[in-house]
Amino acid sequence: MLNFTYHIPTIIYFGKGQVCALEEELRPRAKKVLIVTGQASAKKYNIFEDVIKQVKKAGIDYVELSGIEPNPRLKSVYKGIEICRKESVDFILPVGGGSVVDAAKTIAAGVRYDGDVWDFFVTDAKPEDVLPVGVVLTLAATGSEMNGNAVITRQDTQRKLALYTPLLRPVFSILDPEYTYTVDRYNTAAGVVDIMVHVFEQYFSRTPAADVQDRIAEALLKVCIRYGPVVYKSPENYDARANILWAGSLALNDLIGDGKEGDWASHRIEHELSAVYDISHGAGLSILTPSWMRYVLGPETVKKFVDYGVNVWGIDSGKPDMEIADEAIDKTLEFSKSLGLPTRLGDVGITDEHFESMAQRAIETYGSLGSFRELGKKDIVEIFRMSL
């Protein structure tokens, strides 16, 4: 296990009706709030009304920024920053899923920064003075409700990049499983797979003896495997929604990543894909991750796949290692398929046209990808090809 500093000060209000905590949380922290929403569900299903009621009870002014895109765009962030400056906003309240939360966090980082907020994604510049962010989450997947990450897409240059600073950890997040009832089946499924891949990125690691983290990672995967099919078939099953929602937060709040070296190759490859094709992040991962697994599987990595197969999928530990690994990867792909997700690039109409340029951009940005197995440009192209 590696040395680490673990610090998650975000207050989580979890459960039915927890939006009522908003009033008390906002009152001492805010004078004027920017409420950020996406393109659909929050406004459609009374969640927005619940939030407004609380903001008004707290006696706080608000302005709105709606219409944040999936794969949120830099131009929406600029718009939010402009509103905040003009309206003297002092608190950002995203009501939505990962895209809305990430856009809100990036706005929070940009308001008091003299330069271009995109600097934080492409240069060494770090946010120093950010507006506080509180989250009302409506989709299980991102983990952004409990961490300091934000991922933004700049369309003109087809770049999708991530920002990290502990300053952007939300001060509070409200997680009401009922608020995720309205997420459609496709996005629900994509969210479940996104959570699982967040776990994989931290689980498949060469750091030895991080058993606490690894057994907890397996715990979260088992929850996804048990309840993924339930939320897919019965979107209003409270217990299933609750377990997926809480697993999503714990999958990417540092609990299973601290003390280990992470990999993150699958995410970085997927970000190149969804920067160009604007497909759902979870769908992109559903397609690419099994290929990544097959590509990195080898004599030095097989033991980790055996752990995965035996502890998560219950595969008989008596079988040969490579057989267990292959079966585990098959099961991973079959699971996505059973949730109606694409598992080949062809399923979403993507051809080999941009493989080279996407791989090239990944290498330009990161040098190389991954630590479980280090990947260069050729490797990335091969993973794309295996996913055709």
Place this chain on the structure above:
Amino acid sequence: MLNFTYHIPTIIYFGKGQVCALEEELRPRAKKVLIVTGQASAKKYNIFEDVIKQVKKAGIDYVELSGIEPNPRLKSVYKGIEICRKESVDFILPVGGGSVVDAAKTIAAGVRYDGDVWDFFVTDAKPEDVLPVGVVLTLAATGSEMNGNAVITRQDTQRKLALYTPLLRPVFSILDPEYTYTVDRYNTAAGVVDIMVHVFEQYFSRTPAADVQDRIAEALLKVCIRYGPVVYKSPENYDARANILWAGSLALNDLIGDGKEGDWASHRIEHELSAVYDISHGAGLSILTPSWMRYVLGPETVKKFVDYGVNVWGIDSGKPDMEIADEAIDKTLEFSKSLGLPTRLGDVGITDEHFESMAQRAIETYGSLGSFRELGKKDIVEIFRMSL
């Protein structure tokens, strides 16, 4: 899953050499520190010197309170409060295991309180203004390094009671696995079993569908079962010490308890025992918990024991439920025995002399015990008898 609020602001510095974080953490927070230590290891093995070096580097004054007892006594707490008031101490720094940390936290709660600090244990009075506490942990077991609990023994009335307030969550805790190398085999083993019983208290619950919490609980138990024998046999095995240490913190920081009803009968019964006999808490739990398990096992509770047996001990799920449950309880007891711990009251020279009065005191304090199965006085006496 029940509604919950999850909030763990404690900063954890985990790993080799992390004591160096002390300087930066103390400097802005403290002018004069009370360093609290126990009866042995911290001073004996250079840990104390490491700490003093940091305190001096931070340019901070300090006073000392040493000699805190296992099952820490109220009179030591009074002494600490007196020192703090006289010396205008503004920060409490325990360097030790659970007893030292709990005494330090109780001192922190008492310094600015006009009444008797024991009020917080026996009346509705709640601490409102506490001194900040930072921890340097030297024994894996308590969980106190990340939570707001403290357990104190008042000898004259043979009461051992707990205090809880989120205000007493340490502002930081330093967890260096090497600092636990010097714990002797008996206390190491008792610590491992204490961690496991902390998990049991939250795992054995009637709250349905708290899968995230339950799978993580099982993860922590598996870590204890894997590494307990290793730390027992090889006290300087870093990876084993690290996993046990981190499992101990996560076992009692709310992660596996939030969203569920806890039981805590085993702990409350044990507290009556160690208030009278002053045996080690982990040893008391090692004796009592398997009896508690056997006593509460029945048709309504067996499913949870099946989960425990299958998921934690790998017992064949094809066996009849009651057989799995019995086998799981046997394995629990055998595990303690393999670590050299007592598993019968007779092993530590305790007879049935005080069964009635200890059970009576538990009932007077708590009304009834437990929620997985509610226990009255007769039940407690029976659990003592089964442990003879």
